[in-house]
Amino acid sequence: MLHLLNLLAAIALLVWATQIVRTGVLRLFGEDLRRMLAASMGAWPKAMLAGLGVTCLVQSSTATALIVSSFVGRGLVATAPALVVMLGADVGTSVMALVYSFDLSWLSPLLIFMGVITYVSREKTSTGRVGQISIGLGLITLALQLIVANTGPLVQAPLVRTLLVTLPNDLPMELLVGALLAMASYSSLAVVLLVATLADQGLVPVPTALGLVLGANIGRAAVSMLSVWRSDVATRRLPLGNLLFKGLAVLLIAPFLGLVHVWLQDGIGVVLMQVVLFNLAFNAAQAILFVPFTGLLAAALERWLKVPPSTDDRAPRHLDKLALGTPSIALSCAAREALRQADAVETMLRGVLPVIRNNDLDLAARLRQMEEVVDALYTAIKLYLTQVSRTALSERESQRWTEIVSFTINMEQIGDIIERVLQDVEDKKIRKQRSFSDAGMAEITHLHERLLANLRLGMSVFLDGHVRDAQKLLEEKARFRELEHEYASTHLNRLQDNTAASIETSSLHLDLISELKRINSHICSIAYPILEPAGALTPTRLRASRMGGLDEEVRAHAR
Template sequence: MSMWNLFSLVGGLAIFLYGMIEMNKHLTSIAGSKMKSIMMTLTKGPVRGYFTGLGITIVNQSSSATTVLEAALVGAGLMTFHQSLAVTLGAELGSTFLPQLIAFPSITKFSSLIVFVGFLLRITSKDRKKRHIAMTVFTFGLLFLGMDMMSTSLKPLRSFEPFILLMKNIETPILGILLGVIFTMIIQSSGATTSITIAMALSGTISLEQAIPINLGAAVGTCITAVLGSITLNREAKRSAYIHILFQLIGAFWVFILLSIPFQGERLYIWAIKWFTLNVLRTDSLARQIAMGFTFMPIINHIIVFPNLRLILRFFNRIFPEGEAVKPFGVKYIKDRLISSSVDLSLLMAKKEVLRVADFIQSMIIDMKTGFSSNDISVFNRVRELDSKVDTLHASIIHFLAKLSQEELSEKESALCVNYMYIQNELESIGDLIDKNIMSLFEKKVDQDLKFSEDGFHELEHLIYRVNRNFEYLIQALKDDDLRMAKKVLDFHKKKEEEKYKKLHIERLYQGQSESIATSSVHLDLISYLSRINGHIAYIAKRLSRIN
């Protein structure tokens, strides 16, 4: 194997891994804003949870990323440990989708064309979502381009004696498994490890007997990402990540047993893979055999795990016992039975829940301010989690108030109930504005390394300060039924400073200030969104005036 082959191999590996990482990033950007809410909504039952884990992992191409996400939700109390189990198992199967795709070697012939099409789409796309789609196409082409480079560069190894000897040793399952574990712990993707073995198969440098143990080790090695991602989370979140290891070890154990049983001159597992691909899929493609061997690992695992889940959990709880149970996040003060016992108490408890929502919104405003002043990317996830909590409370509060409104209420009680509904809806709208709109601008600012002009930054900082101050006054007015404070909010709203700051920014554009030109779309959109938030705050203040 020449030095040029080595350069082509490492270059192909770099292009392949870069394509996989970036494709994951852009696919997640397209659907990522909805992933948490999808996972929270669709994990109420084990079957739905399983298919949710499967679907999300097909999108983000990483079972580890799915497991880290679910561990974070468990840690925040937005998902229970038991709900996470089905998601984990579904994610294991979802991680086998990429190797199945890679096993179509004919696609490599079109890799350069796919890269070119993706590049054209990227330079002609102005819409942010379209750019993410274009980059998904571009990086999808890079995957296959890297595969083609690797398989071509590896061909000389077919006659390289030391490599042939190494591959023969790997046929011993335990050595192949160890190699797969170590390599996957380094690159943190079992799908990537399997795809690399497929590239080697296409070059004729690896056999099915050698690839299967490596991929079995990869299935175990990929757990390291979930473990690392859960280090800073609470005990229940860690348990959610650690049981992923137990599930993978159970699967690896049974596949290892099947690899150790001789059958018709071969190992039983190898024979079964060959029989299935030849008789069911009607192909003798080695790449497809390797992909199917990787897919059958979680399938066999789940056939064993699902019927014995209670027993497995009992064993797991002895090794890693439950700490203090994390209650699923939800309402604290309102319960349907309150309605029949006391209308006054029901309205009081509804107000307390609305104040909880207001506290979460204020935290989102503070995080928003921190994000734009420091470019701290961790703010993005904190805001998203807070908005998930706001959405959860919103659904429960509106349901409770709607049910309360069906009771026989006095005129004042009815007005109070309706006003709380309006207030809660406005608060939820503020949360959505921050999470879905303003955080998108923040992400764009960070991604494109945009810097506001000094004057522009101070103006935006002042507007965010005003939003925060107005919201603090609003919370005080709501908490104490303070009409004077509500009027103060309305007086501040009448000043309409947003229009003044828009004009100042446009003046800087006329003057040709480079920072103002580069950040113009973010700057003007941010002013508009802050103005809308102040509008929602003023509307709530009007509602509070009506209550009093």
């Protein structure tokens, strides 16, 4: 009983260790891996090598499948090259199983020791992530040693030997068990290593082990399919295609499995290597055989799974739930959606002036409805970011998380202000058939132009994070305040001169330039999350820098 419990614990350790490695690699290199995959979607050899290489790093073809599926879902890559990447990813998992089949017992304590020291001392840094990966690799090799140590006594037990003799040679059952094990552990790599080790120790017959390995391959594809089951139609294409390829490959080899077993016995003396090399040969043959047919399958998938036209602008387009396990990718998705929210705000702001000039009630109504889009995107981005584990973020990623939250809050508040401005213009000017004076209209036009320029600069600051641009943006806060005071004063002068148009629209004019100043303040607030970590802010003012000092009045007003 104790040996069985130890074996189960070793299996659990193996599964957990593969998860540690996958998580560590994705957090450390997630964005780089994504760019590597995106840049390798040309010729099929390059795409296949990219899938193989990324999978060897993350220890999971499922993780590769989820990343590439998100590309397909967002229209960044076509389905056919993505299928080639997945064929390479399957080979990559098999290569790692082969690597771990060698005796790495001497390496395990070194990896764990160095990994723990590195991770504990520098947990939040990239070096700490490398330590986490090192711990996971060491635990994988340790788990394999524990499995070998505890299967020996089990094989000698009379009850176990009796069970082994009575095991049915039933391939469908072996496929089902192997698939369920891979789905339960979320790792076909762990299942293949486990099955190979058990076969080497005599606990599982080799023919049964081969059937279990084929089942684990099907389970790996099924996990990817289930992971995207609730995603959009386009995202589901790649996992479904991969599952179809895998199922067809199993059907093709199943009639010859007995012959394959004979070949393995004749050519390879070590049982462990028989199972591992069979897994590698199966996936390599699948890749070579099916690469010419990826285009045909992709066309069929696109016919079967057609993307319905989307007319709801409030629905997020870039918040990929598959990316939540990889913070760097998830933050990129949130940033793209935040820029889409800003585009909606810019459309609203740009339309304010035509509404004022042309008394356009229809345009005002359409622009006010867009505020619902801004609010909906803000809510979606906020909820998406709350699902990103803050403890898994590096220092730079934590800063970016804050920047995105701050940006979306400011955009949402700007949308609220614009909606209020449009309602005031409609109630106090259009319906009462009033007009601004020529001078007053010129002032509003000037402020509006500066606002649009500042919003574009703010979007650039958010996207690139350049300190110099952030300083320029914050300078605009004081300059805009000066313009507000100047235009309020000239408006009062027009009132003293009894200008009729100015008297009729006085309240609206003053409220309008005040609201425009508030919008500008929210735009300029985009600079704070950029400038504060750079040390360009004191508690009350901007600090002069060599990149361009600010005059005394700006520094006194900047908050």
